[in-house]
Amino acid sequence: MPAIETNSLSKRFGDVVAVDDLSLQIDDGEVFGFLGPNGAGKSTTINMLLDFARPTGGSATVLGYDTQDESQKIRKRVGVLPEGFDLYERLSGRKHIEFAQRAKGANGDPEEYLERVGLGGDPADRNAGDYSKGMKQRLAFGMALVGEPDLLIMDEPSSGLDPTGIREMQEIVRAEAERGTTVFFSSHILDHVEEICDRIGVMNEGELVAVGTLDELHAQIGGDAHLELSVDDVPEQTVDTLPDIAGVSGAAARNGMLDVTCTESAAKARAINHVEDAGTTVLDIQVEDQDIDDLFAELTGNGSTPEEEDAPEEVVA
Numbered sequence: 001m002p003a004i005e006t007n008s009l010s011k012r013f014g015d016v017v018a019v020d021d022l023s024l025q026i027d028d029g030e031v032f033g034f035l036g037p038n039g040a041g042k043s044t045t046i047n048m049l050l051d052f053a054r055p056t057g058g059s060a061t062v063l064g065y066d067t068q069d070e071s072q073k074i075r076k077r078v079g080v081l082p083e084g085f086d087l088y089e090r091l092s093g094r095k096h097i098e099f100a101q102r103a104k105g106a107n108g109d110p111e112e113y114l115e116r117v118g119l120g121g122d123p124a125d126r127n128a129g130d131y132s133k134g135m136k137q138r139l140a141f142g143m144a145l146v147g148e149p150d151l152l153i154m155d156e157p158s159s160g161l162d163p164t165g166i167r168e169m170q171e172i173v174r175a176e177a178e179r180g181t182t183v184f185f186s187s188h189i190l191d192h193v194e195e196i197c198d199r200i201g202v203m204n205e206g207e208l209v210a211v212g213t214l215d216e217l218h219a220q221i222g223g224d225a226h227l228e229l230s231v232d233d234v235p236e237q238t239v240d241t242l243p244d245i246a247g248v249s250g251a252a253a254r255n256g257m258l259d260v261t262c263t264e265s266a267a268k269a270r271a272i273n274h275v276e277d278a279g280t281t282v283l284d285i286q287v288e289d290q291d292i293d294d295l296f297a298e299l300t301g302n303g304s305t306p307e308e309e310d311a312p313e314e315v316v317a
């Protein structure tokens, strides 16, 4: 049974199609990164999975339960770290966990959850209002872990965290995944998901534009590779004929170099052979595979990488 399955799931807000015909399957035990720029439809998808928003089309199941008919059962087995969560400034970390336990009808030692998120000992009894941004995020994470959920849904869990906070968050996700919890991790920052996720789904303007492992994403989009050949001389005719080779999309000459763009890996060898067959000596070869950030930018039609867009926010502790 998949942990999450959506079938043509859609949501319209008037003229805005927030989620468009989303069909996605997330297996039990997977750490899945749900990636996309602002406004791509990630939160709306999560809201539909938790029945906070009703689809205008399609359907979904979470842990085998229908999201519209069996949402109570889903909420019992799912831990949620919402975007922009609220904490009670005057309640301690421990009280927050106890509150979450009561809400979920779960037992257990609150200290154990606080320790799992690095808030054991002294911080447990401090008021959440005195916590740093990272500590607040960890407390919200600890609350999501109450009741040992089978599935963790996290909406932008690293937003506003400094690099140390992000690393800690990733470590906690990893630890939970090792315990067998399925993790659905939404983010608009590729860096935050690529290391910890088994698979990534990329959303753009409500549509799922790619899904797979990082390697599969590279393959799906063609994974352009750039070949830089240092050559003894650059015959113009070769520049013209290189794009006729299968898998070569372009060629250009500059300063004794031949730049060749290949849309498939095997085309690199074919391009080199073609150049040498024309009587040119290849002196040196440099290969530059497309960077994953470029891939993301290409998939989401963004000129800049998500990291660049977000740089100022990311240094805020």
Ligand SMILES: Nc1ncnc2c1ncn2[C@@H]1O[C@H](COP(=O)(O)OP(=O)(O)OP(=O)(O)O)[C@@H](O)[C@H]1O
Pocket: 013, 016, 017, 018, 036, 037, 038, 039, 040, 041, 042, 043, 044, 045, 188
């Ligand atoms: N309640 C609403 N009413 C009208 N439009 C909405 C509503 N909620 C979301 N939208 C629109 O739906 C689209 C998708 O929004 P959504 O919040 O799901 O994106 P997102 O990928 O989660 O973005 P972010 O990373 O900024 O949270 C956006 O165009 C947004 O303006």
